[in-house]
Amino acid sequence: MANSTLWLALMIGNSRLHWAWFTGKSDISAWDTDHLPPKVIHQLSNCKTLEDFITHFPPSLTPLLPHSLLPTPYSLLLASVVPSQTELWQSYPNVRVITLDQIPLQGLYPTLGIDRSLALLGAGQNWGFPMLVIDAGTALTFTGADANKRLVGGAILPGLGLQFKTLAQKTGQLPMVERQEQLPQRFALKTEEAIQSGVIYTLVAGIKDFVEAWRRDYPEGKIAMTGGDRTLLINYLQSQFPEIAARFYVEQNLIFWGMRAVLTRV
């Protein structure tokens, strides 16, 4: 493993790839891409020089690469919840795959998602435990740990995008609707608005219910929200339950905070 403070970190989610450079102690610059085709991953794995690497990285990302800082061989820190995608990166020359046994939390069950454990670790190390993380990704997950950093447990449901997509794909008459910024009218008189209303109001009510249960069990507990739909959901929550939304820490990079904590662990 290269003895370098600079890592390229990759979290493989179910919708897309989440990338970050760990450039210093507290600095993380992050961006998202689509999943890469096997051919591109193969090319990146076989790069011998920095110039090679930059050439093969998807063009839209090139400006984000810190050309002057990048050492070769560069190291890739990888976590994934998509085994078929993990497989594609096995040939990368300097890859470290983060697995559950490297996570300094107690009571993790063997099939727990690595993204959930990393986000929980990242949030808890930064703001303290007990911590409940809500990850509004492809799936929406709740994952909590107590003051002893022991997993309390959590829940998994289809995320915002997946709920819309499933309705559109599995019915004969329902269209795919756009994500919208504001809370819709609850009792709707149009199909699109009825879908928005049904999905959004039940999702927000569900989040409120989990938060209240968490607060009953852990009155001192904290709550953090992350994932691609975090901003939309926090907006909806602010409109409907402002006192709940006000208590949330909202942060895009929880998983990367967790990855860095694993990396710097002695």
Ligand SMILES: Nc1ncnc2c1ncn2[C@@H]1O[C@H](COP(=O)(O)OP(=O)(O)O)[C@@H](O)[C@H]1O
């Ligand atoms: N540019 C984008 N591309 C894809 N999804 C996006 C984008 N911006 C926001 N989203 C939302 O993010 C959700 C996926 O969250 P994300 O945390 O990226 O997923 P995962 O980690 O599971 O790949 C989708 O439901 C979608 O609504």
Ligand SMILES: CC(C)(COP(=O)(O)O)[C@@H](O)C(=O)NCCC(=O)O
């Ligand atoms: C629940 C998840 C699908 C969430 O993935 P994501 O939406 O972040 O892509 C993932 O964490 C996973 O595959 N978990 C394994 C099952 C578990 O955590 O119990």
Ligand SMILES: [K+]
């Ligand atoms: K996620």
